[in-house]
Amino acid sequence: xxxxxxxxxxxxxxxxxxxxxxxxxxxxxxxxxxxxxxxxxxxxxxxxxxxxxxxxxxxxxxxxxxxxxxxxxxxxxxxxxxxxxxxxxxxxxxxxxxxxxxxxxxxxxxxxxxxxxxxxxxxxxxxxxxxxxxxxxxxxxxxxxxxxxxxxxxxxxxxxxxxxxxxxxxxxxxxxxxxxxxxxxxxxxxxxxxxxxxxxxxxxxxxxxxxxxxxxxxxxxxxxxxxxxxxxxxxxxxxxxxxxx
Amino acid sequence: xxxxxxxxxxxxxxxxxxxxxxxxxxxxxxxxxxxxxxxxxxxxxxxxxxxxxxxxxxxxxxxxxxxxxxxxxxxxxxxxxxxxxxxxxxxxxxxxxxxxxxxxxxxxxxxxxxxxxxxxxxxxxxxxxxxxxxxxxxxxxxxxxxxxxxxxxxxxxxxxxxxxxxxxxxxxxxxxxxxxxxxxxxxxxxxxxxxxxxxxxxxxxxxxxxxxxxxxxxxxxxxxxxxxxxxxxxxxxxxxxxxxxxxxxxxxxxxxxxxxxxxxxxxxxxxxxxxxxxxxxxxxxxxxxxxxxxxxxxxxxxxxxxxxxxxxxxxxxxxxxxxxxxxxxxxxxxxxxxxxxxxxxxxxxxxxxxxxxxxxxxxxxxxxxxxxxxxxxxxxxxxxxxxxxxxxxxxxxxxxxxxxxxxxxxxxxxxxxxxxxxxxxxxxxxxxxxxxxxxxxxxxxxxxxxxxxxxxxxxxxxxxxxxxxxxxxxxxxxx
Numbered sequence: 162x163x164x165x166x167x168x169x170x171x172x173x174x175x176x177x178x179x180x181x182x183x184x185x186x187x188x189x190x191x192x193x194x195x196x197x198x199x200x201x202x203x204x205x206x207x208x209x210x211x212x213x214x215x216x217x218x219x220x221x222x223x224x225x226x227x228x229x230x231x232x233x234x235x236x237x238x239x240x241x242x243x244x245x246x247x248x249x250x251x252x253x254x255x256x257x258x259x260x261x262x263x264x265x266x267x268x269x270x271x272x273x274x275x276x277x278x279x280x281x282x283x284x285x286x287x288x289x290x291x292x293x294x295x296x297x298x299x300x301x302x303x304x305x306x307x308x309x310x311x312x313x314x315x316x317x318x319x320x321x322x323x324x325x326x327x328x329x330x331x332x333x334x335x336x337x338x339x340x341x342x343x344x345x346x347x348x349x350x351x352x353x354x355x356x357x358x359x360x361x362x363x364x365x366x367x368x369x370x371x372x373x374x375x376x377x378x379x380x381x382x383x384x385x386x387x388x389x390x391x392x393x394x395x396x397x398x399x400x401x402x403x404x405x406x
Numbered sequence: 407x408x409x410x411x412x413x414x415x416x417x418x419x420x421x422x423x424x425x426x427x428x429x430x431x432x433x434x435x436x437x438x439x440x441x442x443x444x445x446x447x448x449x450x451x452x453x454x455x456x457x458x459x460x461x462x463x464x465x466x467x468x469x470x471x472x473x474x475x476x477x478x479x480x481x482x483x484x485x486x487x488x489x490x491x492x493x494x495x496x497x498x499x500x501x502x503x504x505x506x507x508x509x510x511x512x513x514x515x516x517x518x519x520x521x522x523x524x525x526x527x528x529x530x531x532x533x534x535x536x537x538x539x540x541x542x543x544x545x546x547x548x549x550x551x552x553x554x555x556x557x558x559x560x561x562x563x564x565x566x567x568x569x570x571x572x573x574x575x576x577x578x579x580x581x582x583x584x585x586x587x588x589x590x591x592x593x594x595x596x597x598x599x600x601x602x603x604x605x606x607x608x609x610x611x612x613x614x615x616x617x618x619x620x621x622x623x624x625x626x627x628x629x630x631x632x633x634x635x636x637x638x639x640x641x642x643x644x645x646x647x648x649x650x651x652x653x654x655x656x657x658x659x660x661x662x663x664x665x666x667x668x669x670x671x672x673x674x675x676x677x678x679x680x681x682x683x684x685x686x687x688x689x690x691x692x693x694x695x696x697x698x699x700x701x702x703x704x705x706x707x708x709x710x711x712x713x714x715x716x717x718x719x720x721x722x723x724x725x726x727x728x729x730x731x732x733x734x735x736x737x738x739x740x741x742x743x744x745x746x747x748x749x750x751x752x753x754x755x756x757x758x759x760x761x762x763x764x765x766x767x768x769x770x771x772x773x774x775x776x777x778x779x780x781x782x783x784x785x786x787x788x789x790x791x792x793x794x795x796x797x798x799x800x801x802x803x804x805x806x807x808x809x810x811x812x813x814x815x816x817x818x819x820x821x822x823x824x825x826x827x828x829x830x831x832x833x834x835x836x837x838x839x840x841x842x843x844x845x846x847x848x849x850x851x852x853x854x855x856x857x858x859x860x861x862x863x864x865x866x867x868x869x870x871x872x873x874x875x876x877x878x879x880x881x882x883x884x885x
Binding site: 209210211212213232233234236237238242243245248249251252253254255258259262263266267270302303319323 | 828831832833834836837838839840841842843844845847851852854855856857858
């Protein structure tokens with residue numbers, strides 16, 4: 162599904178990713194762990210196509226296409242979803258309007274008719290239930306005045322709406338209390354199918370108690386320095402990152 | 407801004423103005439320039455009574471003593487008032503059944519059908535081309551209710567007492583330079599009278615079209631809402647693309663009597679000039695409503711996307727006790743456009759209320775200013791005002807400015823002012839992109855969200871139109 166080879170990327174001239182290699186197949190859950198500043202968020206932003214980052218070397222193919230050639234919106238419509246670590250507020254644009262625009266852009270690229278207002282609302286209600294999202298949130302402006310937990314829940318709600326092939330969850334657990342964490346993780350698990358894949362980026366083992374990874378990678382100074390099974394996460398929890406240096 | 411959004415902003419600078427065509431129609435002109443003889447000639451062409459000629463001449467004499475105002479945050483090149491044609495009349499008969507094909511086609515192309523049976527929803531239109539009103543629709547059904555909706559010229563002929571009573575009562579020719587000029591040379595415009603207790607059953611609208619070269623458009627609108635009446639009035643405007651600047655100096659006067667309500671909406675889309683700032687309309691307009699009656703109400707809503715230079719302050723004189731004034735504005739400037747626009751809320755009656763919501767959107771190298779006055783007179787007990795002025799910047803080369811003035815002479819008044827300035831951030835655009843929304847649509851979504859509070863005040867048909875206009879003037883068309 163996703164093949165990354167020797168990926169290098171920098172921001173304002175500073176190299177952050179220094180040769181990432183990663184293979185993700187459908188049905189898999191990968192966890193990427195690592196200390197602060199190791200390049201975890203950069204990797205997710207680069208895969209989503211954030212224009213602030215410059216890819217200097219390497220390749221990434223997604224669903225058989227050159228990912229790095231595509232505009233961010235094309236990547237989205239091809240099924241790549243990023244749950245942001247810090248979701249941005251967009252004042253004046255209601256969640257409903259935002260989601261409807263997004264869904265219809267996805268449909269347009271698939272040469273499908275736009276969803277009718279009725280069908281859209283029905284679909285939205287189903288997906289709200291997945292993350293137990295408060296109904297009133299969709300009438301508010303995108304993320305505006307949302308609590309930290311509401312923002313993260315809103316990200317997973319959007320993921321449910323867009324039904325991605327590959328979801329990248331960038332520190333979705335940060336800022337969540339234990340109940341919110343469980344709800345968000347349950348949401349992610351419910352959305353899991355044998356055909357899609359998930360990358361979970363996190364500092365802590367805690368989230369991985371709820372979302373069970375098949376493969377765990379350790380990112381350190383812009384490179385994947387270790388790959389293992391679920392046990393690796395436990396080992397990191399116990400020993401920290403220092404022993405990897 | 408990211409490269410992507412810069413591209414789009416570049417693209418919109420190259421976006422063609424959709425209404426820039428010229429109609430080839432036989433037009434009667436008078437010679438260029440302004441003097442007393444020209445004014446007598448205009449008055450004679452319109453078969454006006456002596457009192458109106460006197461009004462014009464007084465205004466003209468006063469105008470010659472005035473200088474163009476210079477206090478606005480605008481860079482206005484010198485205007486040669488002797489190089490303007492003050493009267494241009496397309497040759498057509500004033501009867502919608504016998505309108506010339508050219509006129510019908512012109513307004514059809516502008517999306518304003520003048521055949522009554524083809525107008526889907528109830529909107530009555532007065533169509534003004536250059537100096538004359540060429541058609542007014544739905545006059546008979548309105549007349550049944552006693553509503554007068556006709557061109558200004560007809561009103562002078564058929565309802566001289568009403569015109570005489572109210573003309574210049576809200577905007578005196580002494581008011582300012584452009585008001586004096588308009589009072590001297592005004593050509594046509596619309597007249598509306600809503601009788602006591604009548605709720606106007608349809609939207610009334612005037613569509614202004616400049617067609618002829620080198621001419622100015624100086625129309626006058628006079629609306630009188632008698633006791634306990636209601637009317638919603640719309641105004642739209644376009645002009646051909648030309649390298650020369652053209653002057654539009656209009657006056658709108660509104661009189662609102664006891665417990666009456668007037669809603670006045672404008673979608674202003676005069677030709678803004680090209681991407682290098684060449685050509686475009688100078689839109690120097692004086693609009694004012696007088697809430698004379700108790701508990702009367704006026705609401706101005708404007709969406710300003712056109713004109714090279716805009717100088718416009720739709721204002722409210724709140725002299726009736728418990729009267730209220732509202733001003734909702736979205737002003738968009740792009741390329742080299744300049745706008746200095748806002749309102750004046752003059753509280754004179756007791757328990758008067760006013761509300762100002764101004765949303766400026768600046769792109770390109772444009773300058774966009776809000777200028778507003780809230781005045782509370784000494785006798786205006788318990789007056790209330792709330793002002794909100796927001797600016798949205800879409801480029802690093804544009805300017806947004808706010809000039810709020812307050813002049814308070816009564817301690818019981820409550821005046822609040824809020825202001826914000828924001829930019830569409832790269833993070834917001836990337837967030838939209840990541841959800842599948844291309845940058846152009848994302849800008850449209852954010853701009854419309856930002857302007858929503860004002861757009862919601864427009865009548866339905868107009869709101870859709872205005873939304874599209876915002877997208878076009880800021881984004882360029884897709885594909």
